[in-house]
Amino acid sequence: MRKDISRSIGKVDNREKSSGSAEYINDRSWEGEVHYALTLRSSIVKGKIINITFPSAREDVHIVDYRDVPGKNFVSILEDDWPVFAEDRVSYLGEPILLLCGPDRTVLEEYRSRIVVDYEEESPFLTLQDAVEKSDPIVSYTIDTGDYAGASEKAARTVKETFETGRQEQVYIEPQGVVAEYTEEGVVLTGSFQCPYYVKNAVINTLGWSGEKVRVIQAVTGGAFGGKEEFPSLISCQVAVASVKLKKTIKLIYNRHEDMEVTTKRHPSLISYEAALDGDNRILGVKMDVKLDGGATTGLSAVVLQRAMIASCGVYHFPAVLATGGVYLTNTVPSGAFRGFGAPQTFFAIEMFMNHLAAKVGEDPVAFKTKHLAKKGDATSTGGIYRDDILMAQMIEEVKKMSGYAEKYRLYSEKGNPRGIGMSLFLHGCGFTGSGEADHIKAKVYLERDEEGRVHILVSNVDMGQGFKTTMMKVVAHSLDIPLDQVVFNNPDTKYVPDSGPTVASRSTMIVGRLLVEACEKLQKETGPARVEANYSQPDYIKWDQDKMKGDAYPAFSWGVNVVEVEVDRDTWETTLLGAWSVHDVGKAIDDRIIRGQVDGGFLQGIGYGLWEKMELKEGRVQQATVTDYIIATASDFVTVENKLIDNPYALGPFGAKGAGELTLIGGAPAVAAAVEQALGAEVYRIPLVPEYLMELKKNG
Amino acid sequence: MDKIEFTLNGKQVSIEKDGTARLLDVLREDFSLIGVKEGCGEGECGACAVLIDGVIANSCIVPLGNAQGRSIVTIEGFSGTARYRVLEESFAECGAVQCGFCTPGMMIAAESLLNGNNSPSEAEIREGISGNLCRCTGYNMIAEAVALAAEKGKGLW
Numbered sequence: 005m006r007k008d009i010s011r012s013i014g015k016v017d018n019r020e021k022s023s024g025s026a027e028y029i030n031d032r033s034w035e036g037e038v039h040y041a042l043t044l045r046s047s048i049v050k051g052k053i054i055n056i057t058f059p060s061a062r063e064d065v066h067i068v069d070y071r072d073v074p075g076k077n078f079v080s081i082l083e084d085d086w087p088v089f090a091e092d093r094v095s096y097l098g099e100p101i102l103l104l105c106g107p108d109r110t111v112l113e114e115y116r117s118r119i120v121v122d123y124e125e126e127s128p129f130l131t132l133q134d135a136v137e138k139s140d141p142i143v144s145y146t147i148d149t150g151d152y153a154g155a156s157e158k159a160a161r162t163v164k165e166t167f168e169t170g171r172q173e174q175v176y177i178e179p180q181g182v183v184a185e186y187t188e189e190g191v192v193l194t195g196s197f198q199c200p201y202y203v204k205n206a207v208i209n210t211l212g213w214s215g216e217k218v219r220v221i222q223a224v225t226g227g228a229f230g231g232k233e234e235f236p237s238l239i240s241c242q243v244a245v246a247s248v249k250l251k252k253t254i255k256l257i258y259n260r261h262e263d264m265e266v267t268t269k270r271h272p273s274l275i276s277y278e279a280a281l282d283g284d285n286r287i288l289g290v291k292m293d294v295k296l297d298g299g300a301t302t303g304l305s306a307v308v309l310q311r312a313m314i315a316s317c318g319v320y321h322f323p324a325v326l327a328t329g330g331v332y333l334t335n336t337v338p339s340g341a342f343r344g345f346g347a348p349q350t351f352f353a354i355e356m357f358m359n360h361l362a363a364k365v366g367e368d369p370v371a372f373k374t375k376h377l378a379k380k381g382d383a384t385s386t387g388g389i390y391r392d393d394i395l396m397a398q399m400i401e402e403v404k405k406m407s408g409y410a411e412k413y414r415l416y417s418e419k420g421n422p423r424g425i426g427m428s429l430f431l432h433g434c435g436f437t438g439s440g441e442a443d444h445i446k447a448k449v450y451l452e453r454d455e456e457g458r459v460h461i462l463v464s465n466v467d468m469g470q471g472f473k474t475t476m477m478k479v480v481a482h483s484l485d486i487p488l489d490q491v492v493f494n495n496p497d498t499k500y501v502p503d504s505g506p507t508v509a510s511r512s513t514m515i516v517g518r519l520l521v522e523a524c525e526k527l528q529k530e531t532g533p534a535r536v537e538a539n540y541s542q543p544d545y546i547k548w549d550q551d552k553m554k555g556d557a558y559p560a561f562s563w564g565v566n567v568v569e570v571e572v573d574r575d576t577w578e579t580t581l582l583g584a585w586s587v588h589d590v591g592k593a594i595d596d597r598i599i600r601g602q603v604d605g606g607f608l609q610g611i612g613y614g615l616w617e618k619m620e621l622k623e624g625r626v627q628q629a630t631v632t633d634y635i636i637a638t639a640s641d642f643v644t645v646e647n648k649l650i651d652n653p654y655a656l657g658p659f660g661a662k663g664a665g666e667l668t669l670i671g672g673a674p675a676v677a678a679a680v681e682q683a684l685g686a687e688v689y690r691i692p693l694v695p696e697y698l699m700e701l702k703k704n705g
Numbered sequence: 706m707d708k709i710e711f712t713l714n715g716k717q718v719s720i721e722k723d724g725t726a727r728l729l730d731v732l733r734e735d736f737s738l739i740g741v742k743e744g745c746g747e748g749e750c751g752a753c754a755v756l757i758d759g760v761i762a763n764s765c766i767v768p769l770g771n772a773q774g775r776s777i778v779t780i781e782g783f784s785g786t787a788r789y790r791v792l793e794e795s796f797a798e799c800g801a802v803q804c805g806f807c808t809p810g811m812m813i814a815a816e817s818l819l820n821g822n823n824s825p826s827e828a829e830i831r832e833g834i835s836g837n838l839c840r841c842t843g844y845n846m847i848a849e850a851v852a853l854a855a856e857k858g859k860g861l862w
């Protein structure tokens with residue numbers, strides 16, 4: 005099948021998904037008796053658990069709590085601060101205290117409603133501002149490249165602004181779910197997972213067992229977007245403990261309300277920028293600070309913060325950068341992974357800041373941005389090097405043509421015009437930040453040819469809707485020059501697949517795909533049935549100093565430009581989308597249509613982040629915990645997007661491919677916010693741009 | 706306990722159960738029709754959509770009692786039809802399926818729409834599927850797939 009690899013083919017799992025026969029975790033049947041699990045949660049925001057009074061014991065209700073944990077009672081992520089079950093204290097509303105397990109859900113619910121927990125309440129931090137005023141960050145970093153102090157001394161003027169972004173909920177349409185089976189060989193966890201080995205390692209830690217006794221299988225996964233990166237480790241540990249205690253199959257499926265109340269969200273942020281400009285209105289340097297609300301536990305926040313800070317320069321080259329940042333804990337639902345992973349917050353801020361600077365110095369925003377674009381050979385924010393061609397100037401021209409940007413921008417600049425058009429420029433570093441791939445992940449893949457000549461892909465990365473199965477099968481079929489139906493890629497099962505790392509960080513296609521290409525080269529040297537492996541090794545020119553945050557933070561970058569056109573209703577302050585355009589450089593698409601799917605979906609999530617998706621907490625309780633209250637777009641809210649891909653093959657990617665999954669979300673919010681600014685004739689500093697905020701902006705001039 | 710009789714995917718069925726039970730649970734648990742998904746449980750996402758006498762309904766907010774004497778078609782029943790095959794092909798051709806959790810419900814929505822209007826405009830398509838949430842696709846490829854199906858399936862609807 006040696007054609008242009010980008011030519012689209014039908015996805016391998018279309019049929020089972022369309023016909024409803026694909027089995028998601030809640031659809032499977034299980035051998036033997038199944039016990040359902042229901043979670044008892046903290047009903048207060050912060051305090052000590054004094055006493056728990058249970059209704060009289062019943063044979064068909066089993067209680068599983070921290071005392072049943074044979075190993076360590078925390079979820080192994082980065083820090084050991086996320087309890088599997090609360091012990092003597094709780095630190096957010098909805099924190100899990102124990103599981104009730106039994107064959108009848110109605111009985112469990114009734115039993116749960118009669119449990120009484122006595123607490124001694126303590127005063128919590130309810131907001132990021134609160135935590136910033138009264139506490140120290142639990143993790144902080146500094147990026148210091150060039151000489152910002154010198155730049156600001158030389159500057160003709162400095163400009164400072166602050167920005168704020170809210171929580172965002174993933175709203176994968178399939179809620180979280182996991183099943184633990186107790187077997188002779190150990191415990192088997194099957195579920196809706198992005199990262200089977202994260203689950204495996206977390207369960208090993210919590211059970212205190214050896215690795216062979218814990219097996220993890222990914223069920224068909226109904227969307228994830230980061231929401232099924234670390235959170236499934238928590239619920240997997242819980243059901244694993246229950247399964248081992250009761251020697252039963254335990255099934256835990258969240259309903260939507262529970263899912264929205266207690267699962268991880270995108271980190272709220274406070275971001276400030278200061279720019280030092282010379283007499284010709286060129287930026288000599290920027291000083292940036294980002295504060296993230298980590299919620300009640302550390303989780304992955306440290307890495308999210310790194311990404312947010314490394315993105316401090318956006319797509320621009322500034323001679324001097326001083327970026328500081330911290331994660332603060334609050335007594336709120338934990339923040340965690342969400343497509344973009346810290347970058348969407350920073351890109352909203354830097355893109356708005358650049359627009360505002362352009363307005364201040366009286367230049368056109370796109371012209372102002374263009375003159376600061378990073379070029380090949382320039383230093384990155386962390387003093388690494390942009391080694392590959394950067395095609396942004398060409399991409400900007402392209403998107404202008406597609407959208408009629410210049411003409412519309414001029415037209416909508418007239419005072420009182422209810423319409424606006426905005427452009428955002430963005431990038432995404434592909435793969436784990438810094439030395440993550442080389443030091444922590446150390447990806448390994450297997451490729452196996454069986455008796456019949458079929459080739460099996462054995463990797464731990466999952467298809468969660470993004471088309472990873474089809475993508476990797478194409479990579480292998482093209483590399484070996486065999487038909488696609490000779491390639492087999494089953495859902496990962498840790499009994500058979502090595503740890504090729506998690507399905508995160510826009511790494512799977514670029515890193516794992518590349519390893520599969522290497523494995524194909526090895527397999528071609530073998531005849532008959534054979535198994536080969538390939539292991540990741542970092543190119544030696546990539547150097548990273550984690551303590552100083554210096555060097556090449558990512559081996560490659562993907563790039564994008566978005567344009568959004570809107571109309572703002574001056575009575576209701578509702579924003580309506582009129583048009584959306586995108587141009588992306590993802591190296592080389594392994595499948596054009598799959599990438600278009602990533603672009604359309606990511607773009608809408610990004611626009612939603614900027615426009616509609618508001619999740620507030622009041623006294624620690626999520627106020628929008630249903631899809632009625634939390635607004636994600638319907639088909640009628642969105643418009644057909646015109647997309648274009650620019651080929652810019654990356655030497656170390658499979659067939660030239662770079663990451664694409666997260667990139668597509670990042671530009672949506674700043675593009676729509678820029679459009680709203682023009683329509684409104686007022687500067688925007690906060691997302692989401694809900695009608696109340698627009699009204700307030702207009703009122704305050 | 707009530708005795709409820711209805712037609713399910715073309716077959717006459719009867720079940721003894723509390724009439725207030727959610728039709729969604731009955732379909733999934735008593736009839737093993739797992740293509741009917743629960744995305745929200747409150748009538749907002751359309752993942753649980755079925756056809757009741759040819760019209761789309763969210764089975765998570767339909768009490769079993771309402772099924773009495775009606776004809777219910779789930780994705781499992783619909784997937785045996787020529788109309789379904791055209792929709793499936795069009796969805797594949799347009800890249801309208803990502804995680805797939807919304808897809809069976811989208812198929813039912815498309816059938817319900819095309820049944821009433823066999824050559825819908827883009828706006829009508831968007832309106833017709835606006836009761837079904839999809840978080841993966843951004844809807845464009847789904848809207849294109851429905852338009853393509855209307856085109857390809859001329860005479861079927």
Ligand code: FES
Pocket residue numbers: 742743744745746747748749750751752753754763764765766
């Ligand atoms: S599950 Fe019925 S509408 Fe969402």
Ligand code: FES
Pocket residue numbers: 177226227469801802803804805806807808838839840841842
């Ligand atoms: S394809 Fe995932 S929700 Fe629609």
